[in-house]
Amino acid sequence: MTNPEIAKAVDTLMYLSQDPESRAAYEARLKYQLDFNTAVHAAEDKAIDTTKINIAKKMKRDGEPISKIAKFTDLSKEVIQKL
Numbered sequence: 573m574t575n576p577e578i579a580k581a582v583d584t585l586m587y588l589s590q591d592p593e594s595r596a597a598y599e600a601r602l603k604y605q606l607d608f609n610t611a612v613h614a615a616e617d618k619a620i621d622t623t624k625i626n627i628a629k630k631m632k633r634d635g636e637p638i639s640k641i642a643k644f645t646d647l648s649k650e651v652i653q654k655l
Contacts (some may be wrong), residue, residue: 629655
């Protein structure tokens with residue numbers, strides 16, 4: 573099953589052939605996995621944003637121009653000015 577299309581078709585067939593209780597358990601497990609992945613990505617994004625803000629604060633304290641801070645942190649000039 574190295575072909576992704578065949579693997580997906582097999583997964584779909586297995587899903588459709590399950591009894592309602594097994595299908596519900598499968599859907600709950602899938603929902604958990606998707607929610608977990610979303611939470612992990614959100615946490616990573618928040619950590620990246622926090623890091624960028626901390627870097628911008630340090631650069632601003634050191635007197636770096638806002639345009640340079642924006643270039644290196646990808647933060648908007650408006651956000652940097654508010655720091």
